[in-house]
Amino acid sequence: MKYVDEFRDAALGRAVAGEILAAVEPGRHYKLMEVCGGHTHSIYKYGIDDLLPANVELVHGPGCPVCVIPMGRVDDGIAVAHEPGVIFTCFGDMLRVPGSEGTLLDAKAKGADVRMVYSPLDALRIARENPDREVVFFAIGFETTAPSTALTLKRAKGEGVSNFSCMCSHVTIVPPLRALLDSPDLRLDGFIGPGHVCTVVGARPFEFIPADYAKPLVVAGFEPLDVLYAVLMILRQLGEGRCEVENQYTRVVPYEGNPQALAAIAEVFELRPHFEWRGLGFISQSGLRLSDAYAEHDAELRFQVPGVRVADPKACQCGEVLKGVIKPYECKVFGTACTPERPIGTCMVSSEGACAAYYNYGRFERTREAV
């Protein structure tokens, strides 16, 4: 397929893999973290880690928007979905995320009107078509998805669609990265930057990583050659003693981001003082809520939301997986009690989750040779 094949070219992939081999310092162990679920999926789907020497280790950070949602937040959504007259809308993968007493799909089975949408604009359409019902959109995602929610809320306000509201669980990527870098139990050598988030925010917000933590970051696309080349660029930086933010995904990501999208986010949202992340706990100024100008569309003000913090199941180690401390297959319930069909933790739900990606593509581990 045009525009895809170029970035899946096997010969070119082997050439880049060879250059990676040449760039690796013998005996040194490299630990590179990607913080985008799309990258995690690509790495496992295309077997990218199999093309790397064993001493180049890819670890998976908190980049899947579904995976980082804590159980209490799912319970909040289910409580709103059970409110009389409510049509509760969300993206498909969110439907299967377990709360303390089931999923949104379970709530639907019990009579709640829960509907899957592909876009917040679909939820707004449902609100227009059902003026006698309250339509709530469960907004999740990083800065990639926030503009679409912002745009939808601007439309709802502009058109006076008063029965549309949003339960905002949008998060921002920079605060958890800082939290990870401050974590004493994780040693990283560099980052594969989140290409889709950078489409919106640009690459500049990540300059603190080389400046404050002396780690390189390369913004990468999502085809196999994108990821491979980003790895090579990081290794070259490390080999040359450089430490910078570089942009491999220039065909999509402007260094300064998308100013219109950023303006829409700034108008509609404001930072929460703190937000709970699964596995990472509360991180200050890491979540978004609706600004005062859009308070009339805030579902958390319109409905009673329990807001109770719920601990993860003891057997589930999503927290450690999200922090990159353990690999998915090192979790006690991976592939046995926890599968994509019956997930216990969030990382097994979404296709962007590290556990689901590893379960689907990497269960049968192959050995690699260290350099």
Next chain:
Amino acid sequence: MGPDDGATGGEEVAIDLVEPVAVGQRLLVHAGVALANLGYEDATRSSPVAHESSCAGPAFADRAIAHASLAGAGER
């Protein structure tokens, strides 16, 4: 909202964030909203082509160029 491309069964996409958009330009779309305008799929082509929304990069003239272009380093 952009026009629904009925001929190819395309989806409706909000283009507010990337306006102005011309027919034939390619858009990076996420959750029903275009986040980036990737321009024309072939810079040498001037005639309009069917509306398309996807997230792919520009075609490379050949592999040699592709190898160089994969990096993008230095461009900010």
